[in-house]
Amino acid sequence: MLLTMGLLAVLYLGFLAVLLTMHVSQMGIILFMGAFMFLQYFFSDKMILSSMGAKIVTESEMPELYQIVSRLCANADLPMPKIAVVKTSMPNAFATGRNQKNAVVAVTTGIMERLNKSELEAVLAHELTHVKNRDMMVMTIATFLSSMAQILVQWLPFMGGGSRDRDSGSNFIVLFLVSLVVWIVSFILIRTLSRYREFAADRGAAIMTGQPSNLVSALKKISGFRVPTEDLRRVEGPVSALFITPAISGSSFMRLFSTHPTLEDRIAALQKIEMELEA
């Protein structure tokens, strides 16, 4: 994780250096940075909550959720976040908020129906770890210059035509290419970082709940995998061939671009933690 963060920092510093030596005005960059950061940092939590249709609930509406979360917080010495519920059958949960004090942890009604109390606790502990690790801030900072490079890539072709002299013309091409490279490389690095943060949150959940297996079974349930309830003798026979679970793993190339590690990788990591707890 440290390496990924370091690489991103180096990449961004290089990008900033290029921007500053080019004809892009420094004031413009600073203003753009400030405004963008401010907006993302202060309003994205509200935007996420409203776009997901999440409603903040009180303790008397959801006493069980509050009891699960407050005990986890008490045991880990974390401030209590706000709790929100999204009315949808999709099983999901997320955390948002710019810092620990303004954090919101949200779950869907679908996940509450599907998981038992221990599994729900594991999922909430995963989200609480995101809050504790300040993932919102880390990812905002990590994606900020990447978004800027993306904007430059998309707009430079239209702005380049404006100037007639050759020097600034070639400058624009260099700037375009640099932005393109920064965009692509940072995209991959950000996704890598995001997967590390997910592993870290899984680990945090395992430690906070003391039971990695609860998160394993929650992840399996959410992803649609179920431990069969059918008696083996009924499944046995020629029909059993139909029950083979499809392989979930994607190709390693696609893995490079996903925000979450694969289910198998997460479960393997959790089983390793289980061994550590035993040792």
Added chain:
Amino acid sequence: MGFLDSILGKTKLPEAKTEKLFAISTAAVTLDASLGYSADGKAGVCIKPMESSRYEAARAEIEDLLKLSIKETGTEYKIEKDEYNYVWVVLSDPDFEDLVTNIQMVSQVLMEQGFGTQLLAAVYRFRGEEVIYWIYNFKLGSYYPFVPANGRQRDTSREFRLKAIMEKEMPIEKDESRWYPMWGMPL
């Protein structure tokens, strides 16, 4: 936990602080004398269980030690899980000092075995006009009052009064947002 640890995504549960657990012992005298709440012969330790055979061993040792201790003090005990899968060691003894000693023993054994991180709370029950609880949060190392009223309501004004009067006698958590209720306690 440090800022750097959190940025790098490391999670460690804080260690339990037991130094001020004993404070209830002297506070009980004041509670009785000036507020009319007497010890109700019940106390408990709430533990977050762990999937580990070492934890199971620690739990077995606690049970062995409790059996020994009971012979001396005549304390009764039971170990049970609540609806949130937390483990409770519930002690009953009309002698308050014996309760305090045994609660201290349970937390001490867990810490010696390296499971101080799994200690959530110690709870003492008192009775006056109504039942009140003093909850010791091991991670904060301080007490706070919990007065359940009808349904899932709490009598916060009485809790604040208890805090105001007892503040000098025992370490009470100043941050009231950490006064988490504990519903469905087995004591």
